[in-house]
Amino acid sequence: MKRRSVLVAGVALGAGVAGGPVPAWAAAEPGLSAGDVAAARRLFAAGAYTRLGEVLPLLLAAAAHSAEQGPAGAARAAGVWVLASQLAVKQGRTGPAGAYAERAGTAARRSGDPVVLAAAARAAATPLRRTGRTDEALLLLAEARTHLLSGPRPAAADLEAAGLAALTAAYTAAQAHRPAPARDFAAQAEENTLRLAGHPHTPGRPRELTAGQCDLYRIGIHRHLGDVDTALAHARRLRPDRLPTAERRARAATDTARALLDADDTAGALAQLRLIELAAPLEARRPSVRALTARVAELRPDLLGLSN
Known part of the structure; x- marks a missing residue:
């Protein structure tokens, strides 16, 4: 057949x-x-x-x-x-996310293909860091990035994949409270973004690695490092409408809501949570986002019209 x-x-x-x-x-x-x-x-x-x-x-x-x-x-x-693996992460299912990522790595x-290898490394990084295997995640991402940039003149696809791997590594390091590698990887991603800008853009294919994407990641990176002011500075600079997908716009609102909550701006956090619903309604139903909404309701029930 x-x-x-x-x-x-x-x-x-x-x-x-x-x-x-x-x-x-x-x-x-x-x-x-x-x-x-x-x-x-x-x-x-x-x-x-x-x-x-x-x-x-x-x-x-x-x-x-x-x-x-x-x-x-x-x-x-x-x-x-x-x-x-990415869908399992959205659903809060770390075990299946790791199993799928392992199969992705084997394939x-x-x-x-080094670009495919980098995508698999990025998928693996989330379940690895969620299970306390930060060093393994960072090594995997660093190796993927090195492989992509090993040639004398990396192609646009290689630069983009390398930058995205560096952003994932920066976020992974920040979650583990490792400021030096977090900042180093974020700077590498921004360098790749600048280099990528010198390559012709393929029509009809939005670039994932952009200055906006770097700002988005910087919100979470600096928040995890305890620098909420810098996180919010990146949030103010970010133009969510220029992010390429609904998923990314919802992620920007989620990370900004967390930073605002850390800064005791509960009303601002709620406004961002409403933006998540507008950008991608199913994002608002993720376990982590529902927990964030519950935290806002606990702190300021009046904002949601709830009684004490």
Whole structure:
């Protein structure tokens, strides 16, 4: 039987809206195309986590087969497992996130693509740091970045992946209260951003590594390092409307809300929580964001119209 694509055109989010139900059909060998992975990533970027969860079993089944189909197939499989790990993180499921990231790493090594390897390293970093394995996460990210920049003239994709790996490393170090590596990695990411700006931009593909992305990460980095004033300075400088996806805009509001709460600005934190709902409603239902909302309600029940 001829292999068929895992997803149908309705899954693609061209304008950021999920399509209709995806039919499950019997196929001897479910195929996994680059378009399938890109469509699934658009679901994640739009914050359409329920929809992504519905199609994920099909994607995972296809990824297991695709991983055995040469370097290109392994790269596509890695992309699916990275997404599965990221979705599990959003759901607060650290164990599954780590397991998916491990599979992504195995497939990425099989692909031999340093950009894919860096994406897998970034996926692995979150469950690693959440389980106290910060050193392992930082080493993985540093190695990925070194590999990307080993050539004399890194391509735009290499610079972007290296910068994103550095941002993840900076945030990981900051969460572990390690100011020196956190600041060093953040500076490296900003250097990569400047270098990337000198490369032609591919039309139709928003860049992930931008000055705005660096500001977004700096909010969380400086907050974790205990420097709330600097965190809020980056929040004021950030233009959320210029961030490329709904997921990133919601993340900016989340990190800003946390920093404002640390600065005892509960009303400001609540305003940011409302922006999360506007940017990506399912982000507001994440366990960590619900806990943040509960904290605001506890501190200022009057803001939410609650009685004491």
